[in-house]
Amino acid sequence: MASSASSRSSSLRQSDWLAAALSRFADQGVESVRVEVLARDLGVSKGSFYWHFKDRGELLDRMLSRWESEELAWIVAEGGATPPARWAEIVAKTADPDRIRSEVALRAWARRDSRVAMRVAAIERKKAALIADVLHEVGFAPSTADAWSEIVLMVCLGWLDRATRDRAFFAASRGLGEFLSEVILAASAGSSALPR
Amino acid sequence: MASSASSRSSSLRQSDWLAAALSRFADQGVESVRVEVLARDLGVSKGSFYWHFKDRGELLDRMLSRWESEELAWIVAEGGATPPARWAEIVAKTADPDRIRSEVALRAWARRDSRVAMRVAAIERKKAALIADVLHEVGFAPSTADAWSEIVLMVCLGWLDRATRDRAFFAASRGLGEFLSEVILAASAGSSALPR
DNA sequence: CTGAATACATACGGTAGCGTATGGCGAGTT
DNA sequence: AACTCGCCATACGCTACCGTATGTATTCAG
Numbered sequence: 202m203a204s205s206a207s208s209r210s211s212s213l214r215q216s217d218w219l220a221a222a223l224s225r226f227a228d229q230g231v232e233s234v235r236v237e238v239l240a241r242d243l244g245v246s247k248g249s250f251y252w253h254f255k256d257r258g259e260l261l262d263r264m265l266s267r268w269e270s271e272e273l274a275w276i277v278a279e280g281g282a283t284p285p286a287r288w289a290e291i292v293a294k295t296a297d298p299d300r301i302r303s304e305v306a307l308r309a310w311a312r313r314d315s316r317v318a319m320r321v322a323a324i325e326r327k328k329a330a331l332i333a334d335v336l337h338e339v340g341f342a343p344s345t346a347d348a349w350s351e352i353v354l355m356v357c358l359g360w361l362d363r364a365t366r367d368r369a370f371f372a373a374s375r376g377l378g379e380f381l382s383e384v385i386l387a388a389s390a391g392s393s394a395l396p397r
Numbered sequence: 398m399a400s401s402a403s404s405r406s407s408s409l410r411q412s413d414w415l416a417a418a419l420s421r422f423a424d425q426g427v428e429s430v431r432v433e434v435l436a437r438d439l440g441v442s443k444g445s446f447y448w449h450f451k452d453r454g455e456l457l458d459r460m461l462s463r464w465e466s467e468e469l470a471w472i473v474a475e476g477g478a479t480p481p482a483r484w485a486e487i488v489a490k491t492a493d494p495d496r497i498r499s500e501v502a503l504r505a506w507a508r509r510d511s512r513v514a515m516r517v518a519a520i521e522r523k524k525a526a527l528i529a530d531v532l533h534e535v536g537f538a539p540s541t542a543d544a545w546s547e548i549v550l551m552v553c554l555g556w557l558d559r560a561t562r563d564r565a566f567f568a569a570s571r572g573l574g575e576f577l578s579e580v581i582l583a584a585s586a587g588s589s590a591l592p593r
Numbered sequence: 594c595t596g597a598a599t600a601c602a603t604a605c606g607g608t609a610g611c612g613t614a615t616g617g618c619g620a621g622t623t
Numbered sequence: 624a625a626c627t628c629g630c631c632a633t634a635c636g637c638t639a640c641c642g643t644a645t646g647t648a649t650t651c652a653g
Contacts, residue, residue, distance in 0.1 A: 237641085313425060322563055441631070
């Protein structure tokens with residue numbers, strides 16, 4: 202538990218606070234990330250918190266930074282993969298049960314804090330570009346790839362919204378992957394997408 | 398600002414509280430709907446609030462009920478209209494600048510209160526059915542109409558999410574209507590949608 | 594063994610918010 | 624003129640937080 206923390210590095214306990222905060226964040230949103238509540242969750246007093254963090258704001262900053270770097274990590278890691286592999290990864294990441302709730306909570310947070318909104322928007326642009334790249338490599342014309350990447354992103358966001366409110370929807374047989382496949386199939390057959 | 402209130406009816410002040418609450422709700426979410434804050438907004442004391450309402454919960458209930466009845470009103474009113482008119486109304490309602498923020502705030506609320514979630518889900522099912530109906534009347538086979546109504550709904554929700562976080566996205570030349578048209582066009586051309 | 598640094602605990606003052614109790618006041622009633 | 628009642632103000636106790644100040648137990652260097 203805290204054995205390796207007290208021996209040398211102080212960062213272990215730090216990560217415990219972060220983990221507890223992220224857990225509450227995913228379940229109940231930013232507003233529920235309260236110093237004294239987290240202290241109770243961890244079985245310590247808030248005196249500990251203010252040793253590891255300047256204030257609540259610093260904790261929230263670290264949460265955001267951590268999410269940001271994790272997102273960037275897998276997004277850039279997709280660089281060399283094949284289009285199908287990248288597509289699978291995108292779907293897997295955005296439908297991952299361990300991530301969806303915090304993704305949604307993050308966007309709710311962004312709606313009330315413009316600095317958060319900007320950083321979320323930056324990541325979101327990268328995701329849209331990633332999707333557009335995949336579509337382009339599969340044969341979509343550049344302009345239509347861009348347009349459909351936006352639509353794909355919206356389907357993802359809409360799916361997240363519903364999946365985090367309705368357990369039945371989340372557990373339904375048709376998951377995000379199926380929905381997206383249908384959209385892409387229609388897009389490639391429909392408009393002037395694939396010049397084949 | 399409280400000019401319209403004190404003349405005669407007692408229920409008028411009630412609606413003032415509701416209006417103030419809904420304004421804050423749309424801007425900052427349920428958590429920001431605070432009795433003492435609304436009292437300050439209206440230039441009265443909270444003694445007034447507790448005369449009109451039993452407690453904060455009753456105000457929130459009324460907010461939810463009001464939204465619910467308004468949604469039901471326009472949904473059932475679409476009964477006799479032509480498919481294009483219904484489609485236009487659906488797009489107009491879900492992209493209405495005066496409504497999008499409260500729609501999003503409501504879904505964030507639903508995520509933290511299961512009773513709210515159920516009532517939102519009920520309305521959402523009606524909307525999906527409405528969309529499916531329109532698609533069916535335009536020539537989609539029943540099963541594909543259902544499938545694409547879900548996708549259309551997700552695009553709507555995703556658009557709402559982005560539009561309420563990114564002003565540039567909201568003001569972009571391609572609005573919800575354009576995106577949805579593109580999706581429907583692709584759907585009708587792509588899969589076994591239109592048996593023509 | 595001593596002293597300093599670490600990693601907490603305890604106690605405090607302060608704000609924001611809830612709900613209640615009670616008082617006041619103007620308008621209509623008799 | 625006195626009474627009532629609708630509508631609001633004031634004052635209160637309470638809880639949940641925040642951040643700070645200070646005390647304390649453990650660890651580890653020298």
